[in-house]
Amino acid sequence: MVLIADLDETRTIGPEECLALAGELIRENSVEAIWENSWILRALANDRSFLIKRYNERLKSYWSGDERDKYQPQSLELANNNRFYIRSNIWMPLAPSSKTLEFEQKLFAYEIPHDHNFQLLTVGYYGPGYPTDIYEYDASRVTGAAGENVEISEKTEAILSPGRMIFYRQSRDIHVQHTPSEMSVSLNLSLSDPDYDLIPQYVFDVNTNKIVGGAGDLHSNRLFLVDVFRAVNDSNSVEILSDFVRHFDCPRTRAAAFQVLSEIEPDACAPLLMKTDIGKIAYLNERLAIGNAAREYSRF
Numbered sequence: 001m002v003l004i005a006d007l008d009e010t011r012t013i014g015p016e017e018c019l020a021l022a023g024e025l026i027r028e029n030s031v032e033a034i035w036e037n038s039w040i041l042r043a044l045a046n047d048r049s050f051l052i053k054r055y056n057e058r059l060k061s062y063w064s065g066d067e068r069d070k071y072q073p074q075s076l077e078l079a080n081n082n083r084f085y086i087r088s089n090i091w092m093p094l095a096p097s098s099k100t101l102e103f104e105q106k107l108f109a110y111e112i113p114h115d116h117n118f119q120l121l122t123v124g125y126y127g128p129g130y131p132t133d134i135y136e137y138d139a140s141r142v143t144g145a146a147g148e149n150v151e152i153s154e155k156t157e158a159i160l161s162p163g164r165m166i167f168y169r170q171s172r173d174i175h176v177q178h179t180p181s182e183m184s185v186s187l188n189l190s191l192s193d194p195d196y197d198l199i200p201q202y203v204f205d206v207n208t209n210k211i212v213g214g215a216g217d218l219h220s221n222r223l224f225l226v227d228v229f230r231a232v233n234d235s236n237s238v239e240i241l242s243d244f245v246r247h248f249d250c251p252r253t254r255a256a257a258f259q260v261l262s263e264i265e266p267d268a269c270a271p272l273l274m275k276t277d278i279g280k281i282a283y284l285n286e287r288l289a290i291g292n293a294a295r296e297y298s299r300f
């Protein structure tokens with residue numbers, strides 16, 4: 001069941017306190033542990049003054065050059081301890097007649113059905129909020145092949161209005177964000193799995209119930225880079241790809257490396273089939289979903 005709540009929460013906390021409480025109260029990466037303690041993000045949304053101070057500071061940082069290597073301006077990191085991340089996101093309305101509509105939609109990840117490879121709790125903070133369609137799927141029943149059929153639940157429609165919380169569960173919920181009617185701001189509390197770079201994040205077609213690509217996450221971007229070696233490689237690339245097949249932790253990456261090797265250096269494949277378990281990977285010959293977006297998109 002999709003998790004949406006309008007909590008009647010009167011406590012007020014700041015981002016650092018919210019981060020500390022997340023570490024204290026959410027001891028494990030489970031839906032129950034996060035949902036039970038979701039009031040902390042709602043209490044952060046009760047602090048109506050901290051965010052403007054942070055945006056003031058951010059604007060000033062353009063003077064110092066500190067912004068050069070940061071994320072897109074619509075996403076602002078408020079606090080993190082490498083396990084939990086608190087961010088604010090700005091959602092702009094887009095004019096349908098804009099000549100750069102498609103570009104802007106991608107910038108805000110609008111109209112892109114995707115899941116997340118981390119737990120993402122979000123609350124509406126300012127403005128009417130973005131409308132979203134939420135679906136569920138079972139990641140354990142998915143191989144990760146491009147074009148793969150996926151069983152997707154009925155749609156739940158919601159608006160991330162101020163104070164409303166939505167929990168996008170890791171590798172469980174798929175959502176599509178639509179343009180809000182006016183500028184809106186949301187706050188996110190996300191929890192990264194230690195293995196999250198091994199967990200794929202997908203873009204779906206919710207009309208045909210298919211995986212159409214990777215969501216620009218670290219996993220699918222890695223597959224994208226492996227794929228590049230079909231066109232550009234040398235003898236060292238063959239060694240590196242062979243090492244990936246032998247030792248890398250992620251079976252999808254191992255399969256992708258093997259596929260490229262079988263194309264660029266078929267002689268390297270027989271010993272790998274003999275000396276490793278690569279031949280047992282069920283989707284060894286499937287074309288896997290690879291990164292098809294900038295990594296930034298996968299964070300919202």
Ligand SMILES: [Fe+2]
Pocket residue numbers: 114115116168175299300
């Ligand atoms: Fe999202």
